Amino acid sequence: MSEHARLASCHPDREFIVVCHSPSLTVSMPPLPSAAHDGSRFNRLAAASGQSATELPIASNVSTPRRHWQPAAGLHGVMPTGWWPWLSSRDSLTQRLDSAMRASDGVGLRVRLLLQDTGPARCDEARLLGVSGRRHVWRREVALCHGNTPWVIARSLAALDLAHGHRLSTLGERSLGHWLFRQPDLERSAIDVSRSPLRLSSQQAMATVGSVWMRRSMFSHGRFRVLVQEGFTPEFAAALGL
DSSP, rough: OOOHHHHHHHHHTTTOOOOOOOOOOOOOOOOOOOOOHHHHHHHHHHHHHHOOGGSOOOOSSEEEEEEEEGGGGGGGTTTTTTTTTHOOOOOHHHHHHHHHHHHSSOOEEEEEEEEEEEEOOHHHHHHHHHHTTEEEEEEEEEEEETTTEEEEEEEEEEHHHHHHHHHHHTTTTTOOHHHHHTTTTTTEEEEESSOOOOOOOOOOOGGGOOSSSEEEEEEEEEEEEEEEEEOOOOOHHHHHTO
């Protein structure tokens, strides 16, 4: 396996730029936007990440991983205004969605269970959970729907021993968020956001819905920790005019 293939398989949350030095190989790539065309956006993103244009690292002869996750707090003022309260809010997303749905036509949120099983976490997920990449974890994937239209898709993971202690397998089509926010000692990590689509493991048709923004954070309740990743669909954006 090539080094690039190895890195890509182990780091699905990263994109890779491969620099080739073979004179016989030509690689066609789309032109990067020039500073004249996209300078203001580039400067805003650079400022949000705390780096100037001259500080961005450039690799000369290795595959360079580029993370797409960024702290939500660092994008205040850069992120489109309408998206900010949805991506940065630290209260219950389920409750926010239900209120927005009922305000539009009186129909509340519906949870559609897409997958609930034990299986391997992806490399970045295992790292955040502090478990071995070969160890199985509790996995749950749902769609948060307005009628039959998914507004948000979500993927949650927890260490098996801790998940079983809280009987999470009995949730069914009830909201995980509703259970979490009833815990008096609940703590939540900082929120990271990304423009990359959230990939689900479920084979159900609704699991193939794309997302235009996603976010992730870790919830802690005593020793129990669960990583929650949420992807906001194009249908959500259209319904709210974002």
